[in-house]
Amino acid sequence: MEQRKYRCRYRLFVAEGDKIVREALASSLTVECLMAKEEWLRQLPAPLRAKARETLTVNDRELAQISTLKTSNQTVALLQIPEYDTDDKELLSDLSLYLDKVQNPGNLGTIIRIADWFGIRRVMCSEGCADPYNPKTVQSAMGAITRVKTCPADITTLQRLKSAGLQIYGAFLQGENLYRSDLASQAVIVMGNESQGIGKEAAQLIDKRLYIPSYPAGTPSSESLNVAAATAIICSEFRKPHQP
Amino acid sequence: MEQRKYRCRYRLFVAEGDKIVREALASSLTVECLMAKEEWLRQLPAPLRAKARETLTVNDRELAQISTLKTSNQTVALLQIPEYDTDDKELLSDLSLYLDKVQNPGNLGTIIRIADWFGIRRVMCSEGCADPYNPKTVQSAMGAITRVKTCPADITTLQRLKSAGLQIYGAFLQGENLYRSDLASQAVIVMGNESQGIGKEAAQLIDKRLYIPSYPAGTPSSESLNVAAATAIICSEFRKPHQP
Numbered sequence: 001m002e003q004r005k006y007r008c009r010y011r012l013f014v015a016e017g018d019k020i021v022r023e024a025l026a027s028s029l030t031v032e033c034l035m036a037k038e039e040w041l042r043q044l045p046a047p048l049r050a051k052a053r054e055t056l057t058v059n060d061r062e063l064a065q066i067s068t069l070k071t072s073n074q075t076v077a078l079l080q081i082p083e084y085d086t087d088d089k090e091l092l093s094d095l096s097l098y099l100d101k102v103q104n105p106g107n108l109g110t111i112i113r114i115a116d117w118f119g120i121r122r123v124m125c126s127e128g129c130a131d132p133y134n135p136k137t138v139q140s141a142m143g144a145i146t147r148v149k150t151c152p153a154d155i156t157t158l159q160r161l162k163s164a165g166l167q168i169y170g171a172f173l174q175g176e177n178l179y180r181s182d183l184a185s186q187a188v189i190v191m192g193n194e195s196q197g198i199g200k201e202a203a204q205l206i207d208k209r210l211y212i213p214s215y216p217a218g219t220p221s222s223e224s225l226n227v228a229a230a231t232a233i234i235c236s237e238f239r240k241p242h243q244p
Numbered sequence: 245m246e247q248r249k250y251r252c253r254y255r256l257f258v259a260e261g262d263k264i265v266r267e268a269l270a271s272s273l274t275v276e277c278l279m280a281k282e283e284w285l286r287q288l289p290a291p292l293r294a295k296a297r298e299t300l301t302v303n304d305r306e307l308a309q310i311s312t313l314k315t316s317n318q319t320v321a322l323l324q325i326p327e328y329d330t331d332d333k334e335l336l337s338d339l340s341l342y343l344d345k346v347q348n349p350g351n352l353g354t355i356i357r358i359a360d361w362f363g364i365r366r367v368m369c370s371e372g373c374a375d376p377y378n379p380k381t382v383q384s385a386m387g388a389i390t391r392v393k394t395c396p397a398d399i400t401t402l403q404r405l406k407s408a409g410l411q412i413y414g415a416f417l418q419g420e421n422l423y424r425s426d427l428a429s430q431a432v433i434v435m436g437n438e439s440q441g442i443g444k445e446a447a448q449l450i451d452k453r454l455y456i457p458s459y460p461a462g463t464p465s466s467e468s469l470n471v472a473a474a475t476a477i478i479c480s481e482f483r484k485p486h487q488p
Contacts, residue, residue, distance in 0.1 A: 232473035
């Protein structure tokens, strides 16, 4: 399942390690196969164990062969890839992310984890994004992969949401100061590719271009923030006014 | 230079790719050796080219052998590792980061890039942190590695800064709501290890424990944010009141 073609054919993905496998077993996802060391299985509560359709006890050597990590963990699970579509009703009443060709699997996973932290339930991924079920993405997203709905989307999705009245924000290096902008609580935030930023097509649909001011203003600094770091700051600003 | 022992022995590190090598050549760092394809060298402005102590023209095959990346770039440079010590005068008059065993090289690099964006000139790294000159760290930090000073530090550094009157903040999962805290402009922000958080010793020195509220309050979500994502949000909050 390390290769995308096999993930596509079998609609399965791999989750590794104590924490994430426990969260997967506790989630609504279907665990096709749970592979774990005997000690680990013994400590697993029966209701969680019952969630796996099949359970295999494996030893260290077998685990190392299955694992996609350098240092393998206690357990590896094969999960069904859930199929989420773009549910307009949910999107129109909430804050969501639209990722325009975010290519790095680690960045995508970190963004899914950020979305989860800030109660953003849907992350739309354009063509050209990393696969949300890439083992590296799953590893960076951690348990968030079991909660946040990632769904394929394209420019027509954005167009439809905009026509339905949703505000479309985008992260740029120039625009309106994020800290001083009116941020709607029902909106889409578009984040762009690691080196190219937001593509032309998506850029044309954006109502408000936001930028994160660097400090102090006007000094030479990094040309940009990493896309996941920028997503974290922007989501934090969007959610803050609504904190109790 | 992919291995730490060689970086230590020769005090050299590797920077790869057009952007970062140009920034390195324009920086105060010493470029021991510049290796690049002929076309790339031809387009390089003479003053930048003159900064390299030695220049080698290489072909694709040679570049692929030198490169630490899967897809090698146009150029690779060998740079002297600068030696920064903990300059108390600078630290006492500024905002700095102290990383307590941040192990992942990618996270460390992203944090260095965040520091650069927010005008944080020093990142103190405890023992157990990833090496700031690991190729993965350099790649994530991008040009920021040429501007931000990373320096080895330990608990006695924190103790000294605290005794001198500097406020020590730390990121925790419980504490004071980041959005409502008084944040000093001269301070140290301590960020902890990816899975363990801030260690006991450092925790004892912290004046104010900050947490980033998840949204909505009280729902199950990711147990924590990625350390670089949390650093981004915290630095943004520290710098915001001082924006023009």
